Amino acid sequence: MTTTSDAPAARAGAPRAWAKKPGGSLGRYLAVRALLIIPTVFILVTTVFVLMRLTGDPITAAQGGRLPADQLAERIHEAGYDRPILVQYLDYLGGVFTGDFGTTLSDRREVTEVIATFGAATLELAFYALIVAFLVGIPLGRLAAFHRDRWPDAIFRVGGILAYATPVFFAGLLLKLVFSVWLDVLPVAGRADTRTELTLSRGDGATGIYLIDAIRTGDPAVLGNVLQHAILPAVTLGLLTAGVFLRVVRTNVISTFGAGYVDAARSRGVSERRLLRKHAYRPALIPIVTVVGLQIALLLGGAVLTETTFEWKGLGFQLSQYLQARDFVAVQGIVVVLAVIVAVTNFIVDIIAALLDPRVRY
Amino acid sequence: MTTPAPASSRRPLWARVPVISHLRQSIGLQRGMLIVGLVLTGLFLLTALLAPALAPYGFAQLRGPDGAFGATQPPSAEHLLGTTQGGYDVLSRLIWGSRTALLVIVVAVVASILIGVALGLISGYFGGWLDRVLVVIADAIYAFPSLLLAIVLAIVISGGQSSMWGGILAAALSITVIFIPQYLRVTRAEVIRIKSEAFVESARVVGASHARIMIRHVLRNSTRTLPLILTLNASEAILTLAGLGFLGFGIEPTAAAEWGYDLNKAVADVSSGVWWTAVFPGTAIVLVVLGLTLVGESLNDLSDPRLRKRAVGAEPVEDLLDPAHATQEASA
Numbered sequence: 001m002t003t004t005s006d007a008p009a010a011r012a013g014a015p016r017a018w019a020k021k022p023g024g025s026l027g028r029y030l031a032v033r034a035l036l037i038i039p040t041v042f043i044l045v046t047t048v049f050v051l052m053r054l055t056g057d058p059i060t061a062a063q064g065g066r067l068p069a070d071q072l073a074e075r076i077h078e079a080g081y082d083r084p085i086l087v088q089y090l091d092y093l094g095g096v097f098t099g100d101f102g103t104t105l106s107d108r109r110e111v112t113e114v115i116a117t118f119g120a121a122t123l124e125l126a127f128y129a130l131i132v133a134f135l136v137g138i139p140l141g142r143l144a145a146f147h148r149d150r151w152p153d154a155i156f157r158v159g160g161i162l163a164y165a166t167p168v169f170f171a172g173l174l175l176k177l178v179f180s181v182w183l184d185v186l187p188v189a190g191r192a193d194t195r196t197e198l199t200l201s202r203g204d205g206a207t208g209i210y211l212i213d214a215i216r217t218g219d220p221a222v223l224g225n226v227l228q229h230a231i232l233p234a235v236t237l238g239l240l241t242a243g244v245f246l247r248v249v250r251t252n253v254i255s256t257f258g259a260g261y262v263d264a265a266r267s268r269g270v271s272e273r274r275l276l277r278k279h280a281y282r283p284a285l286i287p288i289v290t291v292v293g294l295q296i297a298l299l300l301g302g303a304v305l306t307e308t309t310f311e312w313k314g315l316g317f318q319l320s321q322y323l324q325a326r327d328f329v330a331v332q333g334i335v336v337v338l339a340v341i342v343a344v345t346n347f348i349v350d351i352i353a354a355l356l357d358p359r360v361r362y
Numbered sequence: 363m364t365t366p367a368p369a370s371s372r373r374p375l376w377a378r379v380p381v382i383s384h385l386r387q388s389i390g391l392q393r394g395m396l397i398v399g400l401v402l403t404g405l406f407l408l409t410a411l412l413a414p415a416l417a418p419y420g421f422a423q424l425r426g427p428d429g430a431f432g433a434t435q436p437p438s439a440e441h442l443l444g445t446t447q448g449g450y451d452v453l454s455r456l457i458w459g460s461r462t463a464l465l466v467i468v469v470a471v472v473a474s475i476l477i478g479v480a481l482g483l484i485s486g487y488f489g490g491w492l493d494r495v496l497v498v499i500a501d502a503i504y505a506f507p508s509l510l511l512a513i514v515l516a517i518v519i520s521g522g523q524s525s526m527w528g529g530i531l532a533a534a535l536s537i538t539v540i541f542i543p544q545y546l547r548v549t550r551a552e553v554i555r556i557k558s559e560a561f562v563e564s565a566r567v568v569g570a571s572h573a574r575i576m577i578r579h580v581l582r583n584s585t586r587t588l589p590l591i592l593t594l595n596a597s598e599a600i601l602t603l604a605g606l607g608f609l610g611f612g613i614e615p616t617a618a619a620e621w622g623y624d625l626n627k628a629v630a631d632v633s634s635g636v637w638w639t640a641v642f643p644g645t646a647i648v649l650v651v652l653g654l655t656l657v658g659e660s661l662n663d664l665s666d667p668r669l670r671k672r673a674v675g676a677e678p679v680e681d682l683l684d685p686a687h688a689t690q691e692a693s694a
Binding site: 039040043044047048051052054061149154158161162164165166167169170173174176177180181182188189297298300301304305308309319320323324328331332335338339342343 | 391395498499501502503506507508509510513514515517518597601604605608609610611622625628629632633634635637640641644647648651652655656659
């Protein structure tokens with residue numbers, strides 16, 4: 001069982017209840033944790049499938065009213081949506097396990113291809129956002145803990161709550177309004193200028209991650225353009241997460257600061273500043289690992305909204321396009337893939353946490 | 363078990379009402395935060411209840427006595443906050459929007475408490491395979507990005523397009539499904555703790571039925587933390603509703619006013635320098651969520667004696683128990 005006192009531990013604690021055996025080995029922990037991924041993914045896939053089929057088939061949803069009934073029936077038959085639901089489900093499960101998530105209705109692309117094309121952009125955005133969150137959240141959390149219950153702490157805490165209370169798309173709109181429209185210093189939307197995008201896509205073996213592609217062109221203008229476009233979306237999504245980091249770091253530093261070994265060090269005459277930096281701060285960072293894991297779900301959800309706000313052509317932007325086109329095959333595919341990514345990330349994070357902290361075991 | 367007869371040393375009834383008693387206990391910064399939160403929440407409730415009297419025009423009204431309002435008019439005497447691209451009055455939609463938000467919160471929170479607490483009670487009390495299955499499912503749902511789940515559910519419930527009640531129910535029920543695991547988890551943990559208490563055992567010995575023990579003895583003692591999750595969830599509900607609206611799952615503008623939908627329409631305006639269509643509905647969301655969060659956080663801190671701040675005394679340690687903060691992406 002975990003002994004950290006934060007939300008992630010409480011969360012991760014539940015499924016382990018029946019496997020509770022004090023002092024289990026790391027290998028056993030990893031094995032059980034890895035096995036647990038299977039039911040999780042299975043439940044996610046099943047839930048989405050059942051929910052999406054409750055309302056009917058995706059073709060009627062997309063074309064209903066626009067096609068005559070006989071043509072509609074024919075297309076439904078072609079796509080196999082008139083088969084018994086159980087057959088469809090098994091077929092779908094089989095597809096998922098072989099990496100086939102279906103073909104979108106609106107533009108006839110493989111869902112896996114859509115994900116490969118647009119996933120890179122989302123990954124890049126999430127990466128930038130995490131950097132912003134680390135740079136802002138962790139130092140400010142430490143500062144808030146150091147000045148606890150005095151005005152800097154109050155300001156940071158209210159700031160943290162504000163960061164939570166502001167919908168990410170509204171924060172994005174405000175930043176856009178100020179920096180792109182009024183001050184006119186940053187681009188309004190997109191991942192790069194049209195010309196830069198052309199340059200990047202022409203390069204051999206383009207990764208789709210513009211930062212890497214831009215560095216490989218060796219042209220500072222291209223790199224500058226890409227970075228300029230990234231600033232506002234990264235800050236928008238990053239601040240959302242930074243608020244959570246601030247809270248966690250503050251709480252943990254305060255609680256480690258009251259630990260016995262800190263008192264012992266203080267009695268040896270270690271300065272307060274050094275106590276904070278060396279003794280209280282470092283162990284307080286361990287729970288951050290688990291929190292980062294939980295943030296992945298938050299980041300992906302936030303990315304959908306941020307990408308829509310800034311026309312950042314990633315999975316989230318694509319998802320909202322498909323939603324508007326009522327292409328539910330595409331929606332289902334993207335949602336399932338994102339959910340699986342979250343489940344796998346949580347697994348990896350749990351493993352890292354177990355490696356870092358020997359108390360995390362079954 | 364009957365409630366103990368009030369001893370003479372007990373504080374008067376009005377001082378024991380949850381929020382008031384919290385307010386009386388609080389000091390300094392904590393009290394300030396609680397008061398700000400209560401004021402904001404109160405304003406929101408009043409606006410929602412008095413919307414017909416406060417709003418200068420209807421939420422779907424396009425023309426007044428002097429003809430059409432006109433599209434994207436800047437704030438003026440007739441339209442204090444301007445008009446939108448579609449020619450609606452921003453202030454009126456802002457005020458009516460609070461009503462939609464309140465309805466969604468009420469439906470979502472009531473439904474998720476009823477279902478979540480019932481499942482948590484059964485799961486925790488009986489244990490066994492049912493408990494394991496429920497916990498695994500709840501965990502899977504909990505790990506699911508909640509906005510995505512809300513999108514899927516909105517498709518299921520309303521097929522994406524919505525009348526007023528269709529839209530409100532779709533948003534509320536999508537939020538309900540996200541919240542149920544939280545209530546289940548919290549209730550289950552409390553129930554497991556309480557069912558091993560001596561008074562439960564003695565009730566069993568006396569021959570009380572499972573239903574009676576569950577409801578009278580266990581449930582009544584395990585609802586301590588619910589008000590806290592409730593306020594935090596209310597703010598999450600607003601953020602999820604706005605997120606759905608922003609992605610185009612909003613309620614049609616002629617059916618009801620919804621802030622997220624208005625912000626969606628404002629994205630194009632912002633690029634051309636029209637700020638009032640975005641800034642006002644967005645600020646409304648921020649203020650309401652801020653109010654509810656401040657109340658929730660303060661109650662959370664004040665309810666736990668270990669975290670309560672006293673005039674003189676030990677350091678408070680803020681707790682991170684509330685799962686709302688870990689899963690707020692919907693929100694966001």
